[in-house]
Amino acid sequence: MQFELGTDGPKVIVVGVDGSDTSMRAGAYAAGLARRQRARLVVVFVTGAPAASRLVAEAAGAVEQAINESIEDMRRQVHEGALHTGVQVEFVPTRGDPYNELIRIATELRADAVVVGASRRFGHRFVGSLAVRLVKSGRWPVTVVP
Template sequence: MFELGTDGPSVIVAGVDGSESSMRAAAYAAGLARRQNSRLVLVFIQPMNTIGGAATGAAMVQLGQDLATDLERQIREAAERLDAAEGIRWEFVSQPGDAYNGLVEVADRLRADAVVIGASTKAGHRLLGSVGVRLVKSGRWPVTVVP
């Protein structure tokens, strides 16, 4: 819906998972946020394992939390090294779940104006559709897929 008195995006959501393409997407989104004076929200959705028992599930939750902590540390270190990061209002959000549904939930909750995501490198996504393709097809926000 069109809002009077706004110019450009106020919230940009970028999906990150530690892959090279997701880190390029985060850098691209940071540049957009800096130029547009937008808030940048970097989102890591911790993968959930639906196969296995309680011990496997607990181990997956711990692994997801460890990955989130490490990813946030890497992002903070990179932001501190870059002078260009000055003035960018950013935050890191991590939660367990499915990547597509998790990104949709966060983007809806924050009323995101744009979503940026890295291109998938998995061969199976050519047949089944990647998270990026599913976000584009949802038609809810402008979506940029960074190679």
């Protein structure tokens, strides 16, 4: 049996962002929630790990450079958003499957809440989006921002 840690409201909020409109709205929502609750906000940016064995050396280098540029661009956007909202933010770039990485990081940080944007992909209505999978995991309250 788990016990309550004795706090009112979330103290650690994890938000997943990928640069899409819905994920950026999720980030803004999570920042507002963190500000109101005086919670720690952790922004997780997951990029896919390219299958280097299938890429030729030149293409692998270009892909790696593009990934690094997208990480730095997102880091800049998160930093600017933190200055705008007055919230202290921890930016965590990682590579891999978004579901597995969000689960891993939220578990490690003992997150109280997870926030993600709603998927816009057609097939996710039938197969299951990241948000649906997180909700079904039943580990944290999950807020899905449209």
